[in-house]
Amino acid sequence: MTLDLDRLQLERCAFFLDVDGTLIDIAASPQEVVIPPDLVQLLHQLQNRTQGALALVSGRSVDDLRQLLPHLDVIIAGEHGAEIWRPGETPQNLGAAPIPHELTEALEKITHDFDGVVLERKPRGRAIHFRAIPTQEYAVRDAVALAVKPFAQRFEVVPGKMVAEVRTIGIDKGQAIAKLMQDPTFKGRLPVFAGDDVTDEAGFLIVRAHGGAVIRVGGAPRADLDRHFETPAELRGWLSRCVTERAPA
Ligand SMILES: [Mg+2]
Structure with a gap:
C-alpha cells in the first residue's frame, strides 16, 4: 500500500535525500553540477519543519558535499553510508575498511x-x-x-x-538510515527517502521496513514507489510546497 504523500505531517516525518540525480541534475562530471540558488534555503526550511530530522544520503564523501554546499548545516551520510557527519562534529566511520x-x-x-x-x-x-x-x-x-x-x-x-x-562489504545507504533512525532526532518518525539510482535501493528497503515512504526521481514509474518525479526540479518543487503550504496551524 502506498502512502498519501500530500497528507504528510512534516512534524512527524524524517527526510533522507540523495543529492546527485535526486536534488540536483547529474552533470558530465561530479565537479560540474549546478546548485540551484534556492536549494540551501529549501533544505534549511525542511530541516526546521522536521525539527532537524533531515539527512542527505549521498555517494559523495562528507567533505565533498560540504564543499559543494558550504552554507548547508544538515546531517550528512556520505559515501553511501560509510560515514555520518553531524554539524559541529567529525565524521563517524560506520565500518568502512581502509582501501589497500x-x-x-x-x-x-x-x-x-x-x-x-x-x-x-x-x-x-x-x-x-x-x-x-x-x-x-x-x-x-x-x-x-x-x-x-x-x-x-x-x-x-x-x-x-x-x-x-x-x-x-556491508556498507550501504540502508544501514546509515537505520543508524540515523535510532537517533533521538529521527526516532519514531515516518522516514521519507528520495533517490534515483541503484545504490538507493538499500535505502528504500530500510525505509519500507520502518513503514516509510519511497520517492524515486527519474527512471520509469514503478508500482512499489509512493511517488515518482521525472526530474530533480519536480522533487524540489514538491518539497517547496510541503514546507510552505503546510505550515503548522
Ligand atoms: Mg543519486
Whole structure:
C-alpha cells in the first residue's frame, strides 16, 4: 500500500535525500553540477519543519558535499553510508575498511587502459567514472570487477549511473538510515527517502521496513514507489510546497 504523500505531517516525518540525480541534475562530471540558488534555503526550511530530522544520503564523501554546499548545516551520510557527519562534529566511520594500496593501483591502471575513465579517491572508497565513454560501459565494468576480485573478501563493486563504486562489504545507504533512525532526532518518525539510482535501493528497503515512504526521481514509474518525479526540479518543487503550504496551524 502506498502512502498519501500530500497528507504528510512534516512534524512527524524524517527526510533522507540523495543529492546527485535526486536534488540536483547529474552533470558530465561530479565537479560540474549546478546548485540551484534556492536549494540551501529549501533544505534549511525542511530541516526546521522536521525539527532537524533531515539527512542527505549521498555517494559523495562528507567533505565533498560540504564543499559543494558550504552554507548547508544538515546531517550528512556520505559515501553511501560509510560515514555520518553531524554539524559541529567529525565524521563517524560506520565500518568502512581502509582501501589497500594495491587495490587503488589496480583501479588506477584502468584509467590508463581506457581514455576518459576517471578514478575518484574518496576517503572511504573509490569511484570509477566513465560518463565520458558510455559506449565502453561494459568493458570498464568488467575491468573494475576483475581489479576488485582479489580483494573480494572485504570489498565489493556497486554499480551506479556511469560509475562503479568500490566499497567495504556491508556498507550501504540502508544501514546509515537505520543508524540515523535510532537517533533521538529521527526516532519514531515516518522516514521519507528520495533517490534515483541503484545504490538507493538499500535505502528504500530500510525505509519500507520502518513503514516509510519511497520517492524515486527519474527512471520509469514503478508500482512499489509512493511517488515518482521525472526530474530533480519536480522533487524540489514538491518539497517547496510541503514546507510552505503546510505550515503548522
Ligand atoms: Mg543519486
